[in-house]
Amino acid sequence: MSEFEEYLLAIAICSPLFFFIIAVAFRLLDNSASIFLKHDILVDTSYVSGDIIREHIDNSKDIELRKSLRTALIFRKLHNLFMILMVISIPPVIIACFFVF
Secondary structure, eight states, X not given: OOHHHHHHHHHHHHHHHHHHHHHHHHHHHOOHHHHHHHTTOOOSSSSXXXXXXXXXXXXXXXXXXXXXXXXXXXXXXXXXXXXXXXXXXXXXXXXXXXXXX
């Protein structure tokens, strides 16, 4: 096996883990429950649904709250995107490992 193929194999094996780490980072940046509590809005759980966030974005007159909630919603969508990329990247890695070894 050439050196280039070994590098590609290492990158392929690490790619799902890389996507997962980025997804976790975006999940940690999504602090929507903290934003609600900071503005005296009580929430039941620490994971506030996207529908509730959108509802408060539409109904709120506080510009700072709207901006913070939009940022949290973007982080949530990026978290979901990288989780999907992680799941999609697992089967090609498994197939590549079977063909290489």
